[in-house]
Amino acid sequence: MTRMPLSLLPSVIDLATDWWDDINESQRWQDGIFYALCASYALVSSVALRQPQTATTHDYQQTRSVK
Secondary structure, three states: OOOOOOHHHHHHHHHEEEEEHHHHHHHHHHHHHHHHEEEEEEHHHHHOOOOOOOHHHHHHHHHHHHH
């Protein structure tokens, strides 16, 4: 494993800070992240809705009263 010299650490931190400032100030980035989160939420929701239903309390009471 190669070790990074400590002299490069401030420049790496500056790059990370600059990157975050660019994203934080960009309406295009914020819109893109918002729409990506919306799409992922919709995907998870649609998968959850397609899951097979488990027996509910109402179903349990119906099968119990039939016996």
